[in-house]
Amino acid sequence: MKSLKRIYLLIIILFLYAPIFILMIASFNNSKYIGGWSGFTLDWYVQLFKDREIMSSLYVTLSMALIAAIVATILGTLAAIGINTFSKGPKALMLNISYIPVVNADIVTGVSLMLLFIFTRIPRGYFTMLLAHITFCIPYVIFAVLPRLQMTSSQYYEAALDLGAKPSYAIRKVILPDIMPGIINGALLAFTLSLDDFVVSFFTTSNVNNLSTTIYAMARRGINPKINALSTLMFIAVVLLLLLINNRTTKQEKALRKEISKS
């Protein structure tokens, strides 16, 4: 039974990773077309950094993910702190509306934002794509931070106010440290979501391409192996990043468990 479970997990893992390994192998393949193997090369990795189109879309992708994550984290954290103090009705309303970008079909989110930019005559480009990314990132930050807030009691914050602390000071010294893990998780989530997005970006930009829209345009011409090389590098970076977060959260959980068992 136990080995049966292992085999099942293994098959699913294989299913999920097969395409990724294929891409990684293809990035070392000498042939320009997919299909047969025609020798090992590191050429694509070298050429990658000379490709204007790929490099500029990489820059767009990374800078946007960074800015979107920062803005979404700030707005989302503040929102979570605020929403947490709302009374039941308004709180439910806010949370339900925040759920919309999470549940909604990406294409509808993308199309609706496109309509907004057309309607307001704001030319689509880097800026509008950024606004869109921030929009779908904030809810994830809120839902990452909120559970942490609910775990901490607001008594300490009120006590700090009673002792003469300014609200901003009390927030910084009392609330923020408690919810920090949630904020970090939310920020990382926002960063990765922005990094991976295709559909929303597709509808909210015109002349500025990120990696996803570049790849989409390429997919019809045949994907350039340089893209395989780039995604191999990025995937390895993401694996390292995620291992880091995971390490972090398990450590935190251990600490939390210790505290609980102490009390």
Place this chain on the structure above:
Amino acid sequence: MTRKYFAYPYLAWMVLFIVVPLLLVVYYAFTAEAAGTISFSLQNIAGFFSTTTLNVFAKSIWLAVLCTVICLLLAYPVAYILASSKINSRTLMVWFVLPMWMNFLLRTYAWLIILDSNGIINQVINLFGLPSAQLLYTNEAVLLGMIYNFLPFMILPIYTALTKIPRNLYEAAEDLGANSTTKFFKITVPLSMPGIISGFTMVFIPSITTFSISRLLGGAQTMLFGDLIENQFMFMQDWHAGSAISFVMMILMLISLYIMTRYEKAGESSGGLW
């Protein structure tokens, strides 16, 4: 109680970038443009009920249902095994989510290499002296691409729901003489329902509207709902007709949101995806 003001910047953002855009979709869906003037019209909504659109809709729903059910059948055992294993399942879980962070188009494109008539699977088949099979450019290939992309979205919420089930419930059941089958159907399944519902929404809605998968793996032989929305906006430049179709998707989304929150209340905390 000044803290509630902290939510106001987001409140403004939410209204401007979530609520207003959706209202714009409604606005465009219920208007038509003739000779430069925009007026109220039901013709786009009526357009949705034309046989042409309904055919596309029916096909998409059918593929989405297949995709969601297969995802559920594949994901439940994974989530169950992970949630009940004694080793640090959180670390293991990460490995099931990790593929999601590689560009979705690229991962889909990689299936092309695997399924192609000169692809890996066919090369293996040929090794055994069998003729190549046509795997790519079929409905099955599209379905495979969809399952592949959405499976993690099913595993995750079910896993979260399963880990929230208190262990002592099982102990109590055992004390009352329940066997493992009874435990599974009386405790595990009902209590993982919020996860299943949440997973269902996370898979069903996006799989109705997948666009580009059919083009990459299906040889563009089928037009799915997402492709149709793209067709109306990007090809016909008919924002009114495109909005009408998006409006239908919005209604579907709101229904699932409603069902999801109903179930979440039953399962208390705001678990959701994470």
Place this chain on the structure above:
Amino acid sequence: MIPVKKVLSTLLATSMILLTLSGCTSTTSSNSASATPTTVVEEDITLNVYNWGDYMDPEVIAQFEEENPHIKIQETYFDSNEAMLAKLKADSSTFDIVIPSDYVVERMIKEDMLAEIDKSNIPNYAGLLDYCKNQSFDPNNKYSIPYMWGTVGILYNTKKVTETVDSWNILFNTKYKKKIIMYDSIRESMLVALKLQGKSCNTKDDADLKAAENLLISQKPLVLAYGTDEIKRKMINNEAALAVVYSGDAILAMDENEDLEYVIPKEGSNVWFDNIVILKNSTHKKAAETFINFLCRPDVAAKNSAYIGYTTPVEQAIEDLGEGYSDNPAYNPSTEVIERCEIYHDLEDYMQKYNEIWINIKSS
């Protein structure tokens, strides 16, 4: 209704800007609307070119930037005329130069989207083939300069197809079930069905259209895939027997696989022209004309044409390319063949009907 919309949109726009001012700075440096272009100055200019993917030799662009150090070319890609129009409709101010096909030029002129081209700035215009000038979609080339031209035909693999290929008919032969690749576009698919029945590819006759629709639906079980740029690779790899392609793709594919042949069926086909146009609200018209003139220079046109595979309208360039080009019927079709071919026209409201047929075919 309209004033309300206007008020609403300005309100939204201002609030949006106010809200996000603190957020970040926009990095699109290219469209500084404040810099009003007077005479051509040595100020750095970025020309935003909206082009088909893989439709201009990067070396040609590099050469232009070298010769004109103050002009930088920023290329963005589209994969269909309609997708391009959709983007322009949403925000037209982003681009200076676009490369649309004939029937789209017709429509863009009608919708007043194009700037008149000052041909005194394009002396190389004189060297274009007479045949490519003064086409019906833009009679005096007031708004458009031909960039590339070609035909639509059948690319087939002589090892897989035994009979002579000279008719669209072969695409409906059950012998080639799942070995046929159609072009993933309404106009090209309808072209096949309409021409086979001896009709115009611009027909607005409902009966003709219905017959074409039925024909294409009946053909669907035979079709391996509907594709665009990937057809080339499929044919080179011997993965299909027959495909509907543009002449330029055929030439590139035939270069890599000697079993491939290209034919323009006897029932006639489509001859098309892709043209360079300047958008009306471009602020760099002069620089754009410099670029157009550069592209029409014989040495540049020859290099560009050899890279992308399509036929240049520059007469001298065709001659210079010489063997394999000027004597290649796929690259340089005879007047007799061209006369069999029809040019696409803007379908106007009938596009809706064509699109509906297309969806019906796809969802059948």
